[in-house]
Amino acid sequence: MEANEISFENLPKAVAHLVSEIAKIKFLVERKEAVKIPQKRIPIDIVEACRIIGKAKPxxxxxxxxxxxxxxxNGKKLYFFEDELLDWISQGRKKTMQEIEAEAKLDFGKNFKKIGANLNKN
Incomplete structure (x- = not known):
């Protein structure tokens, strides 16, 4: 709707048009994802690495x-990245007894079915 078309008689049309335009803009704004700015990876020294993983220098x-x-x-100096250290720590996760039991039951069920199928063939 053009600005010069607005008059007292077609004011309801103009308001309806503005409402629909605002709804379109709102939809576009809500749909847009937040812009992710990649963080710089800053190397840390061994003292900071020791603090992060909770181990002594030796x-x-x-x-x-x-x-x-x-x-x-680089030369004689060691460098670490915090995200890599945290990933390294998380790779050493121990399973809980419930997780171990659930895996054992699942494996037992699979093996039991295989054994039963082999016995039926013979």
Whole structure:
């Protein structure tokens, strides 16, 4: 609707048109996802790495020497990234007894069916 078409007689049409335009804009704004700005990965030193994983320096040096922990070396200095250390920690998660029992029951059920099928064939 053009601005010059608005008069007292067609005011209800103009308001209806504006309401529909606002609804379209609202839909577009709500649908748009938040812009994700990638964070810079800043390397940390061994002191900070020790603090994050809760280990002493000699222990971290041993883990590095055995190549058990993610690290980077530039010259004689070791560098770590916090997100990699946290991923490394989460990979060492121990299963609960309930998880172990559920897996055992599931495996037992599968193996039991295989054994029963092999016995029926013979």
């Amino acid at each position: 222990t971290v040096y041993t883990l590095v020497r055995k190549r058990l922990i993610p690290c980077y070396k």
